[in-house]
Amino acid sequence: MDALTINEAAETTGWSPRMLRYVERLGLIEPERSSGGYRLYGPAELQRLRTLRELLDTHDLGLGEMGFALRLRRDRDLRRAVEAWFEAKVARPVDVPAGDWLSWEQDKHSRLLAAAGAPPS
Amino acid sequence: MDALTINEAAETTGWSPRMLRYVERLGLIEPERSSGGYRLYGPAELQRLRTLRELLDTHDLGLGEMGFALRLRRDRDLRRAVEAWFEAKVARPVDVPAGDWLSWEQDKHSRLLAAAGAPPS
DNA sequence: CCAACCTTGACACGATCGTGGTAAGGTTGC
DNA sequence: GCAACCTTACCACGATCGTGTCAAGGTTGG
Numbered sequence: 001m002d003a004l005t006i007n008e009a010a011e012t013t014g015w016s017p018r019m020l021r022y023v024e025r026l027g028l029i030e031p032e033r034s035s036g037g038y039r040l041y042g043p044a045e046l047q048r049l050r051t052l053r054e055l056l057d058t059h060d061l062g063l064g065e066m067g068f069a070l071r072l073r074r075d076r077d078l079r080r081a082v083e084a085w086f087e088a089k090v091a092r093p094v095d096v097p098a099g100d101w102l103s104w105e106q107d108k109h110s111r112l113l114a115a116a117g118a119p120p121s
Numbered sequence: 122m123d124a125l126t127i128n129e130a131a132e133t134t135g136w137s138p139r140m141l142r143y144v145e146r147l148g149l150i151e152p153e154r155s156s157g158g159y160r161l162y163g164p165a166e167l168q169r170l171r172t173l174r175e176l177l178d179t180h181d182l183g184l185g186e187m188g189f190a191l192r193l194r195r196d197r198d199l200r201r202a203v204e205a206w207f208e209a210k211v212a213r214p215v216d217v218p219a220g221d222w223l224s225w226e227q228d229k230h231s232r233l234l235a236a237a238g239a240p241p242s
Numbered sequence: 243c244c245a246a247c248c249t250t251g252a253c254a255c256g257a258t259c260g261t262g263g264t265a266a267g268g269t270t271g272c
Numbered sequence: 273g274c275a276a277c278c279t280t281a282c283c284a285c286g287a288t289c290g291t292g293t294c295a296a297g298g299t300t301g302g
Binding site for chain 1: 173176182187191193194198202210
Binding site for chain 2: 277278279280288
């Protein structure tokens with residue numbers, strides 16, 4: 001057989017079965033299912049589980065943070081919005097009439113989107 | 122005067138003073154300081170505070186997640202490691218001798234780093 | 243067919259997050 | 273010089289996270 005059930009996968013990867021289900025719910029590793037609904041972990045999933053553990057340990061990350069990273073890479077709008085916000089720190093427009101910035105509402109947002117493009121730091 | 126103190130900034134942005142300090146501790150918005158140590162919020166910071174609020178609301182984000190996004194964009198190693206892990210989901214090598222993958226320890230990591238490069242989804 | 247395993251769902255519980263308050267002391271500006 | 277504001281540093285407290293355990297029921301395979 002080429003696929004392990006959840007307890008076997010837990011033993012060879014060091015994760016607990018509970019955590020494997022949690023990791024799946026975060027969308028990070030979603031194993032195939034048997035016709036009856038059993039999770040089936042293949043070599044690829046097992047390896048990814050091991051490297052995931054290593055990634056979390058070496059960079060002191062949490063699963064939630066990896067879940068957010070996944071969201072970032074799946075949701076293009078979100079990614080662009082977040083990047084735009086950070087870019088604004090650099091690409092600050094100064095052509096706003098003094099005294100007017102208090103009423104300068106966030107339609108600036110669109111301007112930010114137009115000015116996309118990250119300079120190599 | 123062109124810069125507001127923390128309470129004034131709080132009033133015009135809707136954040137609480139407490140939260141402004143928190144946002145600062147996360148590294149998201151770090152206002153200048155007066156010679157005596159008072160935080161001084163200029164137009165740019167005020168605008169960023171407003172757009173930050175909007176970003177969090179429209180995408181249902183938390184400050185912690187934005188803090189992580191900041192980490193991602195500041196720490197090149199972290200960003201590459203995270204990306205490499207996600208890329209591995211796609212760029213799965215199959216040239217591992219069958220039955221041997223159980224002992225295939227995570228020195229694969231280096232291979233992953235070597236195989237960087239995102240295909241346009 | 244039946245023991246051993248898996249499924250989802252619920253309750254639990256310490257740790258961290260998001261947010262507020264308060265205290266002790268320094269800064270500003272009229 | 274002094275009232276009003278700011279600073280940092282704590283204690284607090286509900287909410288969520290990470291993780292475990294248990295219960296009721298379905299699946300697998302010899």
